[in-house]
Amino acid sequence: xxxxxxxxxxxxxxxxxxxxxxxxxxxxxxxxxxxxxxxxxxxxxxxxxxxxxxxxxxxxxxxxxxxxxxxxxxxxxxxxxxxxxxxxxxxxxxxxxxxxxxxxxxxxxxxxxxxxxxxxxxxxxxxxxxxxxxxxxxxxxxxxxxxxxxxxxxxxxxxxxxxxxxxxxxxxxxxxxxxxxxxxxxxxxxxxxxxxxxxxxxxxxxxxxxxxxxxxxxxxxxxxxxxxxxxxx
Numbered sequence: 001x002x003x004x005x006x007x008x009x010x011x012x013x014x015x016x017x018x019x020x021x022x023x024x025x026x027x028x029x030x031x032x033x034x035x036x037x038x039x040x041x042x043x044x045x046x047x048x049x050x051x052x053x054x055x056x057x058x059x060x061x062x063x064x065x066x067x068x069x070x071x072x073x074x075x076x077x078x079x080x081x082x083x084x085x086x087x088x089x090x091x092x093x094x095x096x097x098x099x100x101x102x103x104x105x106x107x108x109x110x111x112x113x114x115x116x117x118x119x120x121x122x123x124x125x126x127x128x129x130x131x132x133x134x135x136x137x138x139x140x141x142x143x144x145x146x147x148x149x150x151x152x153x154x155x156x157x158x159x160x161x162x163x164x165x166x167x168x169x170x171x172x173x174x175x176x177x178x179x180x181x182x183x184x185x186x187x188x189x190x191x192x193x194x195x196x197x198x199x200x201x202x203x204x205x206x207x208x209x210x211x212x213x214x215x216x217x218x219x220x221x222x223x224x225x226x227x228x229x230x231x232x233x
Contacts, residue, residue, distance in 0.1 A: 023049055031057050039067045043194065043212040050208040059200060061182075063192040066167060070141060070192070070213045073166035079104050079140040080210065081131050081165075083124055083150040083172075087143055090207035095214045104140070106130045107147075124150035132157050141213075143169040145206035148181035155184045158191050168193040169209050171201035 077100030106127040124147035157163040170185040
């Protein structure tokens with residue numbers, strides 16, 4: 001861990017914070033009753049906030065240990081392995097730096113591109129294989145928002161090669177294999193997951209999930225309420 005996180009890593013102005021809190025108040029009112037525990041709802045409402053799409057209230061799926069494992073991994077300075085650099089661009093590096101977490105992405109590496117061409121595979125698949133080979137998969141938060149094949153390969157690596165990510169955020173968007181990849185992730189037993197069921201998803205969803213976990217972590221809590229939610233998770 002590189003340093004102790006401050007109590008508020010958001011660096012928002014009072015007006016900005018007021019607008020954000022107003023948005024969440026509207027979300028809570030319009031979403032209506034739900035069965036999510038407080039910490040899981042913090043994730044869902046941030047996904048809704050990022051998309052203005054209330055359907056995510058019915059699409060988000062959580063492994064029972066997802067929140068706890070994700071927070072623990074972040075607080076220990078885990079790697080964040082992403083399928084596309086769009087997720088890297090959306091993540092708040094200052095918040096990750098506070099814990100010593102690093103974003104890892106291999107999809108644009110020359111050797112990954114070359115191997116994908118040689119094997120007639122996808123860069124997403126080969127990049128996940130490279131991450132596992134280099135030891136970046138186990139203990140990491142794997143965030144997949146774009147490439148269903150990356151999620152399918154992650155599930156295979158878990159089941160066949162005993163890779164052990166701390167959390168799989170499986171939210172790829174699309175029409176080819178997106179829903180199927182999430183069905184595969186929902187079959188994981190020993191590795192926690194957060195999944196957006198069906199075709200909907202995308203890099204902004206992955207970013208929203210990780211930011212929610214960061215704000216639920218004890219070091220980044222802005223209020224005693226978030227502290228309580230983290231403890232309840």
